[in-house]
Amino acid sequence: MSTVTNPTPADQGGLAPDPAVTPTKAAGAKKLPIIFGVMAALLAIVLLRSAHEGDTTFQLSAETDFVTLPDITVPSMLTAWLMVLVCVAVAGESVRRLLAHVRQPAWLPIVFALAWMTGFLSWAAADGRIRVVSLFAGAVALAIPLVFGALGGVLGERAGVVNIAIEGQLLFGAFAAAITASLTGSSLAGLVAAMVAGALIALILGLFAITYFVDQVIVGVVLNVLVVGLTNFLFRQVLTPNADTLNSPERMRAFPIPVLGDIPLIGPILFRQTPLVYLLYIVVALVAYALYRTRWGLRVRAVGEHPKAADTVGIRVNRTRYRTILLAGAIAGLGGAYFSLVSVAGFNREMTGGAGYIALAAVIFGKWDPIRATLAALLFGFASNLQGVLSAIGSPVPSQFMLMLPYLVTIFAVAGLVGRSRPPAADGVPYKQQ
Numbered sequence: 001m002s003t004v005t006n007p008t009p010a011d012q013g014g015l016a017p018d019p020a021v022t023p024t025k026a027a028g029a030k031k032l033p034i035i036f037g038v039m040a041a042l043l044a045i046v047l048l049r050s051a052h053e054g055d056t057t058f059q060l061s062a063e064t065d066f067v068t069l070p071d072i073t074v075p076s077m078l079t080a081w082l083m084v085l086v087c088v089a090v091a092g093e094s095v096r097r098l099l100a101h102v103r104q105p106a107w108l109p110i111v112f113a114l115a116w117m118t119g120f121l122s123w124a125a126a127d128g129r130i131r132v133v134s135l136f137a138g139a140v141a142l143a144i145p146l147v148f149g150a151l152g153g154v155l156g157e158r159a160g161v162v163n164i165a166i167e168g169q170l171l172f173g174a175f176a177a178a179i180t181a182s183l184t185g186s187s188l189a190g191l192v193a194a195m196v197a198g199a200l201i202a203l204i205l206g207l208f209a210i211t212y213f214v215d216q217v218i219v220g221v222v223l224n225v226l227v228v229g230l231t232n233f234l235f236r237q238v239l240t241p242n243a244d245t246l247n248s249p250e251r252m253r254a255f256p257i258p259v260l261g262d263i264p265l266i267g268p269i270l271f272r273q274t275p276l277v278y279l280l281y282i283v284v285a286l287v288a289y290a291l292y293r294t295r296w297g298l299r300v301r302a303v304g305e306h307p308k309a310a311d312t313v314g315i316r317v318n319r320t321r322y323r324t325i326l327l328a329g330a331i332a333g334l335g336g337a338y339f340s341l342v343s344v345a346g347f348n349r350e351m352t353g354g355a356g357y358i359a360l361a362a363v364i365f366g367k368w369d370p371i372r373a374t375l376a377a378l379l380f381g382f383a384s385n386l387q388g389v390l391s392a393i394g395s396p397v398p399s400q401f402m403l404m405l406p407y408l409v410t411i412f413a414v415a416g417l418v419g420r421s422r423p424p425a426a427d428g429v430p431y432k433q434q
Contacts (some may be wrong), residue, residue: 164220198333
């Protein structure tokens, strides 16, 4: 007598639950009220120790916008304290739900974050003006290399390869983009060269980590040091003497999208960017879709979670890992093109400034998920842009504090204070085919 079993989601053509991004609800529910309470208390302490009387103006649009939104001027300290009360109320609601064993909804952290940031900005920009569009548009621009690097990291680690070499892929991509765009006069050619350069670093990583079973972390660190030394040498010996021909690419300009760029507030932030940003939107969507909604993505996650089982059903584990990290390297290389084609026109020594390591932190903070990693990278970009905006308006907030904020958030995330997460089970484990 045959036994009939219910088909699994994978058998039905869907996807099984992803263990790498499945949160531990009980742990997250207990930590959320604590985080809310600590953050609200910190903001209250700041307001008590350093009161700034005056008004804060939030400028929502520029005079050149198709639709001009009115500025919002609020009393600084009163608004800040009101936002503290909102934060306390959200924390209280979180505690109530915890005691009642009720699920914590997604809107709680969103409301808390908006209220906390509004209160902080009202205090920090007293007697000043915050250009909201510039703040968020700049955050998107600064997050470009971080998002590309984070996507490359997610793909690599989902396939079971720890990609510490994101920094090297970004830097070598910036180097190749500058030279190619200078020689051809085409930014598009520079983007292609950046992808090839990133894939080349990924190929070397795969050769040692996948084929010869060398420790992946050590290989990644060595590649980063190698790329730094190689690009510094070539910059001094080749690019500097021939700067006019080899290191003078045309800088990418912002290209507003008609109609979409005229949407109030959202349009100037998202749709008045450079073509590289629009390419980023497409890449994020494609990676997220391919990883969770295609057979290729299922195979990538399979070799990252249980390579032996994947090999048993006919998936070539090492070939899949090679192809995935090459794609990941090409995506990370695109992020490097931002530095030499968008941020500045030309290559400079060590111009990535550790962005690859921040991107790796975004991978961990985003729990190895492309959408969450993108949001984490945007958070880091926002923090970086915020310190520049506050310095420009003469805010008393030390710029050093704003610069270290992304790293503090990362430490909290890795420590599990925003919910427990784990990497793919076979991440960093070489596979030796039997």
